[in-house]
Amino acid sequence: MIQLTSLSKVFNEGTVNENRAIHNVNLSVEDGEFVTIIGSNGAGKTTLFNLISGNMFPSAGKVVINGRDVTKDPEYKRAVYVGRIFQNPTLGTAETMTLEDNMTIAHYKGCKGLKKSLNRKLRNYFKEQLSELNMGLENRLKDNVGLFSGGQRQALTLLMMVLSKPDLILLDEHTAALDPGNAQMILDLTLKYINEYRLTAMMITHNMSNAIAYGNRLLMMDGGEIILDISGTEKQNTTKEVLVEKFAEIRKKNLANDELLLSP
Amino acid sequence: MLEGILVEGLIYSLMVLGVFITFRILDFPDLTVDGSFPLGAVIMAVLLVKGVNPLVCLVLVFAAGFAAGTVTALIHNKLKVPNLLAGILTMTMLYSVNIRILGNRANIPLLRTKTILSQVIGAASGIIPEGITLLLFMIFVVAVVKLLLDLFFHTDLGLTLGALGCNEQMVITQGVNPEGLKIIGVGISNGLVALSGAFAAQYLGFADVNMGIGTVVSGLASVMIGEFLFQSNKIALLTLRVIFGSIVFKGIMYLGRYYGYYIKMTPNDLKLITGILIIISLIISKNREKLSLLRKNNKKGGVMK
Numbered sequence: 001m002i003q004l005t006s007l008s009k010v011f012n013e014g015t016v017n018e019n020r021a022i023h024n025v026n027l028s029v030e031d032g033e034f035v036t037i038i039g040s041n042g043a044g045k046t047t048l049f050n051l052i053s054g055n056m057f058p059s060a061g062k063v064v065i066n067g068r069d070v071t072k073d074p075e076y077k078r079a080v081y082v083g084r085i086f087q088n089p090t091l092g093t094a095e096t097m098t099l100e101d102n103m104t105i106a107h108y109k110g111c112k113g114l115k116k117s118l119n120r121k122l123r124n125y126f127k128e129q130l131s132e133l134n135m136g137l138e139n140r141l142k143d144n145v146g147l148f149s150g151g152q153r154q155a156l157t158l159l160m161m162v163l164s165k166p167d168l169i170l171l172d173e174h175t176a177a178l179d180p181g182n183a184q185m186i187l188d189l190t191l192k193y194i195n196e197y198r199l200t201a202m203m204i205t206h207n208m209s210n211a212i213a214y215g216n217r218l219l220m221m222d223g224g225e226i227i228l229d230i231s232g233t234e235k236q237n238t239t240k241e242v243l244v245e246k247f248a249e250i251r252k253k254n255l256a257n258d259e260l261l262l263s264p
Numbered sequence: 265m266l267e268g269i270l271v272e273g274l275i276y277s278l279m280v281l282g283v284f285i286t287f288r289i290l291d292f293p294d295l296t297v298d299g300s301f302p303l304g305a306v307i308m309a310v311l312l313v314k315g316v317n318p319l320v321c322l323v324l325v326f327a328a329g330f331a332a333g334t335v336t337a338l339i340h341n342k343l344k345v346p347n348l349l350a351g352i353l354t355m356t357m358l359y360s361v362n363i364r365i366l367g368n369r370a371n372i373p374l375l376r377t378k379t380i381l382s383q384v385i386g387a388a389s390g391i392i393p394e395g396i397t398l399l400l401f402m403i404f405v406v407a408v409v410k411l412l413l414d415l416f417f418h419t420d421l422g423l424t425l426g427a428l429g430c431n432e433q434m435v436i437t438q439g440v441n442p443e444g445l446k447i448i449g450v451g452i453s454n455g456l457v458a459l460s461g462a463f464a465a466q467y468l469g470f471a472d473v474n475m476g477i478g479t480v481v482s483g484l485a486s487v488m489i490g491e492f493l494f495q496s497n498k499i500a501l502l503t504l505r506v507i508f509g510s511i512v513f514k515g516i517m518y519l520g521r522y523y524g525y526y527i528k529m530t531p532n533d534l535k536l537i538t539g540i541l542i543i544i545s546l547i548i549s550k551n552r553e554k555l556s557l558l559r560k561n562n563k564k565g566g567v568m569k
Binding site: 074075076077079080083084086090091092093094095096097098101102104105106109110111112113114115116117118144161164 | 415416418419420421423424426427429430431433434435436437438439440441442497
């Protein structure tokens with residue numbers, strides 16, 4: 001599905017501000033896997049997503065999606081098969097446009113023509129899909145999206161992304177900007193869509209219990225590297241405490257390494 | 265007098281529609297307009313003098329305007345130059361281009377040349393008064409352009425163009441190249457501006473390379489005036505609002521020209537008035553926001569009690 005080979009990203013290369021955001025990452029995600037990613041701030045989680053989605057280009061390494069080398073493809077080209085949802089709920093929809101116009105733009109990805117897609121049939125299809133959200137949005141097709149709440153907009157973004165049937169979805173802390181109730185609702189909806197459409201998904205989260213409870217594989221990142229990669233029963237049986245312990249253990253090792261480097 | 269205002273307002277409304285597309289829909293403040301307006305005028309004039317079929321002239325004028333917009337969009341896209349600067353660059357270059365098109369002259373008279381307007385007036389002479397013919401014809405032209413635009417903004421491409429100004433990331437997420445969209449949007453906008461220039465040249469009876477100065481500002485003022493008339497999120501009403509705004513703006517300018525001398529104002533002061541008009545519009549719309557916020561807060565306060 002997706003292979004990252006010795007992927008690196010260095011910001012401000014060759015200057016005093018040089019920052020190795022991603023360092024020699026190798027990762028292979030199989031079809032149907034749901035990967036959760038945790039890590040402290042600056043661990044490189046979002047940069048990893050930027051590299052996969054094409055928002056940034058790597059300094060070295062390769063990105064292969066579905067057997068195709070997309071390392072040099074711009075973001076809009078990859079977007080046809082990679083869906084991405086951001087933390088900010090306003091980034092997924094156009095707020096000055098109506099709900100039905102937003103959904104019309106999203107219902108197929110890629111180049112648009114001079115075709116008028118929005119008709120009664122499509123409208124009914126939208127209504128059907130929207131009614132599954134249980135938010136009453138199916139009766140607000142002519143309302144501007146800007147009038148909706150953050151939770152509603154994020155749910156809509158999720159729906160719009162799913163309707164375009166992407167191969168891979170990237171969820172970048174997509175519940176972090178919502179209140180706990182809405183966050184849970186969006187998380188449940190995400191899970192429902194992932195199961196229903198058998199999506200391959202990667203989800204960044206700051207909530208360790210969510211990272212454990214959801215998905216079938218867990219990655220822990222630190223300093224631009226993947227320091228822990230567990231799946232299957234090992235992931236199922238893990239707990240917050242075990243993760244914290246492992247994190248400390250690996251960090252200590254890092255620290256020890258640093259000390260080794262510093263001492264003569 | 266009323267006919268004059270209406271005809272002028274309608275001719276310039278084509279330009280205002282262009283300004284509306286860039287400033288309001290694309291969120292791409294495009295100053296190419298000051299160059300593409302006279303571009304349309306000089307191309308039309310030169311072609312008419314050469315005796316080219318008027319319809320062919322209009323197509324060529326639109327194409328030239330589209331090309332000017334493409335240049336601006338390309339400078340912005342490829343060189344990562346801010347859109348304002350890209351527009352200024354094209355506008356400045358167009359000044360020389362326009363003089364070249366006129367054959368190293370600054371203006372060209374059209375008084376004795378057969379134009380689309382003079383032919384239409386000639387065809388209806390004796391039946392309908394000249395002013396009314398002109399008005400009916402311009403209503404027809406503007407209506408056709410408006411309807412075509414409305415149709416365009418209902419297509420998938422048009423909708424995506426609408427989303428671009430609001431949320432570029434969303435457009436990228438939907439797999440559409442925003443650079444291509446900008447070329448299309450800015451191109452159509454400048455095509456309309458050039459058409460407006462072409463009709464203005466025929467109406468005024470000459471084309472002048474300096475006739476574009478201040479076009480973008482007057483276009484923006486018209487758009488803003490239109491926005492006071494009514495609120496909507498339907499494109500058909502938005503374009504209608506732009507046309508009304510243009511007519512009202514021309515009305516205000518007319519009043520300034522004919523009654524301004526009471527306060528010792530000359531036509532030279534009109535650009536100053538236009539600018540002040542924009543500033544007043546900005547102040548009003550800003551206070552309007554504050555006012556509606558204040559009302560909301562009052563309501564909330566009431567609930568809390």
